[in-house]
Amino acid sequence: MAKFTDYHLRDELYQALDDIHFETPTPVQARLIPVILQGRSVVGQSQTGSGKTHAFLLPIFQNVDPTQNQVQAVITTPSRELAQQIYQAAKQLASHFPEDAAPRLGLFVGGTDKARQVNQLKSNQPQIVIGTPGRIKDLYQSGDLAIHTAKTLVVDEADMTLDMGFLNDVDAIAGAMPEDLQMLVFSATIPQKLQPFLKKYLDNPVVEEIPVETVISSTIQNVLMDTKGKAKDELIYNLLTMGNPYMALVFTNTKERAHELARQLKERGLKVAEIHGGIQPRERRRTMQQIQRLDYQYVVATDLAARGIDIPGVSLVINDGIPNDLEFFIHRVGRTGRNGASGTAITLYTPDEDEKVSEIEKLGVKFEPMTLSKGELKPAPDRRRRKQRTKSTQKLDPTMIGMVKKKKKNVKPGYKHRIKSEIERDARNKKRIEEREHMRAKRKANKTR
Numbered sequence: 001m002a003k004f005t006d007y008h009l010r011d012e013l014y015q016a017l018d019d020i021h022f023e024t025p026t027p028v029q030a031r032l033i034p035v036i037l038q039g040r041s042v043v044g045q046s047q048t049g050s051g052k053t054h055a056f057l058l059p060i061f062q063n064v065d066p067t068q069n070q071v072q073a074v075i076t077t078p079s080r081e082l083a084q085q086i087y088q089a090a091k092q093l094a095s096h097f098p099e100d101a102a103p104r105l106g107l108f109v110g111g112t113d114k115a116r117q118v119n120q121l122k123s124n125q126p127q128i129v130i131g132t133p134g135r136i137k138d139l140y141q142s143g144d145l146a147i148h149t150a151k152t153l154v155v156d157e158a159d160m161t162l163d164m165g166f167l168n169d170v171d172a173i174a175g176a177m178p179e180d181l182q183m184l185v186f187s188a189t190i191p192q193k194l195q196p197f198l199k200k201y202l203d204n205p206v207v208e209e210i211p212v213e214t215v216i217s218s219t220i221q222n223v224l225m226d227t228k229g230k231a232k233d234e235l236i237y238n239l240l241t242m243g244n245p246y247m248a249l250v251f252t253n254t255k256e257r258a259h260e261l262a263r264q265l266k267e268r269g270l271k272v273a274e275i276h277g278g279i280q281p282r283e284r285r286r287t288m289q290q291i292q293r294l295d296y297q298y299v300v301a302t303d304l305a306a307r308g309i310d311i312p313g314v315s316l317v318i319n320d321g322i323p324n325d326l327e328f329f330i331h332r333v334g335r336t337g338r339n340g341a342s343g344t345a346i347t348l349y350t351p352d353e354d355e356k357v358s359e360i361e362k363l364g365v366k367f368e369p370m371t372l373s374k375g376e377l378k379p380a381p382d383r384r385r386r387k388q389r390t391k392s393t394q395k396l397d398p399t400m401i402g403m404v405k406k407k408k409k410n411v412k413p414g415y416k417h418r419i420k421s422e423i424e425r426d427a428r429n430k431k432r433i434e435e436r437e438h439m440r441a442k443r444k445a446n447k448t449r
């Protein structure tokens with residue numbers, strides 16, 4: 001098994017890893033850290049939750065030269081929240097360096113005070129730039145941020161960057177950088193439309209497809225629930241309150257619905273966080289921090305706003321409706337049951353959405369039909385007993401099928417050791433969850449005092 005010490009990193013980085021209790025590299029880190037350290041370009045097909053942030057941050061921190069007062073690495077990411085998340089991880093690493101040798105970080109995202117940033121840049125250029133493509137491009141084009149000196153460009157969540165129409169900005173950023181640029185592209189899927197960009201900038205990259213088992217975990221209960229004839233908001237309220245979920249995430253298809261549902265749930269007395277495009281960025285950032293601090297037990301979100309954001313310990317995911325883009329279904333359900341923890345995903349549907357359910361099943365997803373009765377989930381008749389399966393016309397994306405398929409379990413030598421470490425990892429996770437529960441209870445007690 002790979003060890004962080006295999007990479008011969010700076011002592012400061014080992015102290016930082018120790019501090020956050022990262023004991024062994026994740027598969028993405030084990031595969032990519034050595035090649036990134038060598039200076040190679042990489043396409044990492046990976047998800048949030050795979051540990052990709054440290055797969056690129058550790059080599060960047062290892063290679064940054066504190067004596068050079070210029071931009072050495074640029075990290076772009078399509079959402080402000082993600083940029084903030086990466087910035088926090090980078091700050092944690094930097095905090096272990098001596099003050100005069102700590103890499104200088106710059107966070108540049110839309111919706112923040114540009115004039116102040118321009119002023120700061122006049123006296124000092126950051127060595128590591130983290131931000132959203134539009135703001136970084138603006139600051140470069142106005143001559144304030146000198147990114148042409150960067151040796152490494154990270155394009156995080158490339159597919160989402162493309163979806164949100166920011167790829168041109170990234171193109172402008174990459175175009176400003178040296179010919180022999182090291183480019184690290186991370187993306188959950190590699191859509192066809194991304195290929196011209198990859199071809200333009202990447203010469204013989206290391207392409208790593210991350211094991212797909214991380215996406216939909218086999219440890220979750222995957223429930224399908226017919227809402228026909230039921231009051232949906234009431235049902236969602238009952239599902240959220242039937243147990244005491246550690247963290248519940250409800251996904252809606254539109255920001256209007258997210259807002260309306262959150263309002264309904266708040267009216268019934270639940271403390272609900274909203275993450276969707278209708279919430280101002282500043283407010284969204286604050287809410288995200290509160291979610292990370294476990295101030296909320298319930299979150300209502302839309303896909304784009306929540307995608308890529310790591311919310312640890314999600315124990316219940318509710319799909320208010322089936323998303324139009326089936327890939328979102330996989331991302332939503334993949335939020336629970338991380339790292340072998342248990343979880344429940346409940347997808348609400350009406351019989352006229354049967355075709356969409358069949359499409360999801362074709363990806364290899366297995367649903368348990370259930371109903372809520374007297375505060376408990378009870379098995380319900382299979383919907384196929386009532387309805388003939390409809391034929392589909394939509395073509396399935398092989399990447400998505402791959403995301404769902406479980407890895408074949410081969411029993412190889414050493415499996416006992418692996419099982420043992422899996423059990424230990426599970427126990428560690430549970431302990432972390434217990435500690436958080438304890439913290440939450442303590443905070444609650446303090447508040448009511």
Ligand code: AMP
Nearest residue numbers: 022023024025026048049050051052053
């Ligand atoms: P990421 O995919 O980079 O957003 O990381 C997902 C989660 O895994 C974050 O909460 C990280 O702090 C955590 N993580 C990343 N690498 C490791 C590691 N080697 N050991 C333990 N946890 C990790």
